[in-house]
Amino acid sequence: MPDEDVDRPFTVELRKTGVSVEVAPGQTILAAVLPVVGHVDYYCLRGDCGTCVQTVLEGVPLHRDTVLSQRAREAGKRITICVSRSSTDTLVLDL
Numbered sequence: 001m002p003d004e005d006v007d008r009p010f011t012v013e014l015r016k017t018g019v020s021v022e023v024a025p026g027q028t029i030l031a032a033v034l035p036v037v038g039h040v041d042y043y044c045l046r047g048d049c050g051t052c053v054q055t056v057l058e059g060v061p062l063h064r065d066t067v068l069s070q071r072a073r074e075a076g077k078r079i080t081i082c083v084s085r086s087s088t089d090t091l092v093l094d095l
């Protein structure tokens with residue numbers, strides 16, 4: 001696993017939309033996907049509220065939020081896209 005404190009670039013595949021986007025170091029998944037999908041619900045932008053949570057279809061999330069339970073983190077099927085990143089080179093979301 002990579003150093004969790006270092007932002008690595010990765011690819012997010014939006015399965016429903018049929019598009020892949022690159023997420024640069026320092027960029028959020030939310031910022032990368034918004035121009036592509038047009039609208040995603042979000043609120044706090046700090047990983048506190050859970051409004052932006054999305055379903056992970058493939059890949060391993062690198063959780064940086066405070067809202068998901070430990071059980072949800074370990075399951076790896078949900079991600080707060082305003083702060084969390086990816087431990088794998090590609091993360092596939094149900095978006």
Ligand code: FES
Nearest residue numbers: 043047050052082
């Ligand atoms: S917008 Fe609140 S957790 Fe992402």
